[in-house]
Amino acid sequence: MAYTAKIGPSILSSDLSQLGGECERMMECGADYLHLDVMDGHFVPNITFGHPMVECLRRCIGPDPFFDMHMMVSRPEQWVKPMAAAGANQYTFHLEATTNPGNLIKEIRESGMKVGLAIKPGTTVEELAPWAGQIDMALVMTVEPGFGGQKFMEDMMPKVSWLRGQFPSLDIEVDGGVGPDSIHRCAEAGANMIVSGSAVVSSDDPRSVIALLKNVVIEAIQKRSLDR
Ligand code: DX5
Ligand code: ZN
DSSP states (O other), X not given: OOOOOEEXXXXXXXXXXXXXXXXXXXXXXXXXXXXXXXXXXXSSSOBOOOHHHHHXXXXXXXXXXXXXXXXXXXXXXXXXXXXXXXXXXXXXXXXXXXXXXXXXXXHHHHTTOEEEEEEOTTSOHHHHGGGGGGOSEEEEESSOTTOSSOOOOGGGHHHHHHHHHHOTTOEEEEESXXXXXTHHHHHHHTOOEEEESHHHHTSSXXXXXXXXXXXXXXXXXXXXXXXX
């Protein structure tokens, strides 16, 4: 089985005035990567930050941490080159935001980044499927994108199970309301990249939460490989 368990804290719910320190803290607590939420106030009703912030974070934290850019923006095409130059590792765009996913995938690859493709709760997984062979990661949103701290949508899990059945080695990420209460559902369905915002960042003991989330996913992956 090609995929492994990875936990990527979303720093959206952290103290944004201390973002560099918060990113460092998450890596020290065992994060496998950082999930950075870019919002433009148009694709979603909220604004966060853009590539200048990513450039500063990269400078602050060094070359190693993997930045998964969750691009909740209209016209995602326009930020591919600036994000690559700023030090992003993966460019995860929304299928709903573009009319030409094939071309965007190509541009992201040519910029040297990995490709993630995200779908909102209202988008079917069959719409994503034609692109699954060309991407590195599929992101199944488990809340409506725009805000941290929302309730996990368990009814998104059939999408994850379907994808895992069809694409056994694809990285599948879940994002939104994921924490100790919902991780079992995600892991059983076949997700292996776990975004967790408030459950990790607001915890008194982020290291333990990250370890717990990771262990649940590792166990599910081991069980899946034994069942095969
Ligand atoms: C929501 C963002 C998420 C969010 C996750 O639009 O994409 O990454 O910050 O935060 P929690 O885990 O608190 O839902
Ligand atoms: Zn996100």
